[in-house]
Amino acid sequence: MDPRTSAQDVMRCDLCKTAVVQMHCDTCLVNLCKACVGEHTISDESKKHEIVSFKLRKSTPLYPGCKHHSKERCEMYCNQCDIPVCVYCITSDQHQGHKILSLMQVCEEKKEKIFKERNELNETIYPTYQDIASAVQNRMSQLEKEYRDLSTAITKHGEDWHREIDKLVRKLKAEVDEMKNTQLQTLQKHLDEINKTMSDIKDENDSIEKTIDTNDLLNLFSITCNVDKYRNLPQKIVLSLPKFTSGKIQEISKLFGTLSPSSLSSDKHGYSMKTTQISPEAGSSPPVKQLLDEPETVTTMYTGYDRYLYNVACLSEEEIWTSGEDKAMKLYSINQKSLLKSITTKSGNISWDIAVTKSGDLVYTDNRDRTVNIVKNEKIEEVIRLQNWRPRGVCSTSSGDLLVIMYSDDDKQTKVVRYSGSTEKQTIQFDDKSKHKPLYSSSPTYKYITENRNLDICVSDWDAKAVVVVNQAGKLRFRYTGHTPAPKNKPFYLLGITTDSQSHILTADCDNECVHIIDQDGQFLRYINCRLSDPWGLCIDTNDNLFVAQYYERQVKKIRYLQ
Template identity: 50%
Template structure:
């Protein structure tokens, strides 16, 4: 117990209501069992012998009555300025509890005061909505994902048995000549199975932790709903937005052994092959419950027939300066960079908010906005990646033998950097956590370079965690998964003549579509997450479009190099 003056609050008074029945009520001052009295203002139990001592504390008001006949009173917060007063009002302008003396003193002159119990009711309505979503949507979805994992594990085991049986039958026909092939295929299969099992185990651990957290949140919300302690209710911070983004549900295309008829001249080729397994993530989202009780699901947005410019602002970049990169700080403000050594922050009303000069006083190569809302830029001259905190430039990565080109900030808070060797013969993508390199991506599975050895390159992370690089020299967009395994190479739609595709800026949206600026053809390509061409944006008076980024509403922001303008383009139906 914790004692303050004559007020002692037992932890049992705040225990989960499902378990409080196991505790015997005791006087909060002397521990006598089953005290008959209760102070509504102090919210403590009292025996008859202790009432006098409790009432002698004149620092606060008291209202003692029989516990069995009491009417639960609201526990008002104490005023921070008038310690002996309770806050029974709430100032709407200041958004704080106030007491009558605060109001009468003129401190909140002209401000609207509301009965604080009305605020409590509003807060509890919000709590009730959160509880409804936690119990009816988020928790069942978590359970659904968790219940599906054992069956997928069983499929892996059963598929492993089928694979071994088929493989052994084929081995009886081929005998010793195929032992080496058998070993190679079994090793390949075991690696696939191991990765799939690890992926499922990882997801199982993740969803189990999430279920525990959701369960704790449910208990917390229920406890708050049962409490009249305004301070506790005001301290509540909803985690429902965090919980709504559920882990992806893994969907497997199981590997199968495909036997071939024997042909001694083509034994290696015709023995059979293992179809590559695929593990796709089906994004799971909880339905959102609004205050009216209506339920809505995340939309699958259709593309608009005619994309249109909804903002078109002039900048200070002229023809000699160029306008090469753009990155959203918010839906209203964007960072830009051109050919000079300044990076400029513009509002989408066309106002120049601030300018930052590079430390080297030479032009930056690319810019991005970090997960913390800070400007990041690459500087090939001094081989650094820099973060701007307020107006101070800090080098967080310094390279040796390599120069940074394109940069993007990932959903996990890492930085993806395209780097080029000093001799301009090698290019790779490196994932950094702070200043620490985590993953280096350079080669195709056949040990061939993924990227051209020099030239302009921009980078973006897709919503499905694929890494997308626009390679101007190779006239291609190269996409690998988060582990660096090659997925596809896009060189323009099939009707486009080879070499006429000039990709520069690249961005991805909430539907995992990939957009890249084709500067030489004055248009933007939209492709899906598997590299299939969907359409052009070529009707928005684009003049050598270069840098691209997305706002939170899936509007495309374009750095239009030829005109020096920043354009906001709507390409989804809203």
């Protein structure tokens, strides 16, 4: 076997093609044997050949040639001009006073940055895309099942309808037969009476004929005709047939049921970057839950407020905070229906709205005192004090921030402000498409706020008769202005608002005495009635149970509406 062409042969010198490689020119990137080193260095004397051991190849920095000084190498770097420079460039007027760095140092920093970015690509970004791809594939599989279930539900509903229609047809036909038989029996009885009368008339007539033919005058005088009896004709029986009024076939789709439109949109907040430590909330998607056909009331609890009940906030699955026309905020056990704790506001004013933070602390707004306060270990701390503004609704976000909706003293402006502790981080007030068009009504009427699971900010605006939803950046996503027909056909005046694990948005419709459920894109899904009376405040526990504060009744209803 020719050693020069064997795959198992050692590397050979690039010049003589025979001797084993021992040296390397880092300048020309040529492999050399020791005997050929001299020949290589004199082959091009314009270059400074860096000859190193083959094992140390590419260890010598290969500095770039200078564009302005052809025989020089650029070993330095001008930070202001962002270019490599040689020693002659440094002494020129062009770079006078500029910060000059070692090109090697700049390259090392660049290499370190590249290594970090490569590590981020390999360890964070690529695995995140893998997780996203897996999640999308899982969602596609899940979607197949959900649509099969939907088709099965429609088929089952159709079969139920067929059975009910068959039952109804049999019932109507039985009623037709029964009415027919009743009328036929009546007519038959009437006919029998007429036939009997006709027979009597015939007998009477035969008797008269016999008497008239006799020559016995005495018998003739004894005959009496009952003509008057038969002149009174029987009453005429008038029948009316039942009429079948069919429903309009065109309306059957509404009666049978309708499909809400599907939605397909992009949400830049939908994915989060994979990290080494994942919080329980972000670590897994919530299980998909379907709406119950009929929501059900689990329990009802009387709160004992003297006048009105406004708000409810969940501390846990068993404990709820409430507030009303009273300076006291009360913690109840919903299962035991007992009062556990009562906290009086710091100012003695009525709390406008209440919320519970991720750490389990109670937050409330004091409209008259212009403050937002937090209750820790039964001690009240003032977190935010406003100037020229008054707070309304408040909620605690998944990140631990507070969202406060407030109105100006002149009743001409409304805005949402995000706080981290006492620090203002974000203001949401105007539609991004028109800087002068406000997102919310200016009047100081009822406004409540919550954050959806997809980080949308949802505000119920009484005066605007709308749920106003913006994304995390404050950009308007949609407005929901109610659904027709409403249960009591009254205007849509909304109060409390909350969201669940499915990113549904729920809002209380006081006048129609119901709760609206819409999806995260503003599509109406259904009403919750459950014999509600003046629903006001709403909240959802970790199991997606809905709690409704009833204004006049001063009761809290716990309602199950998801499977």
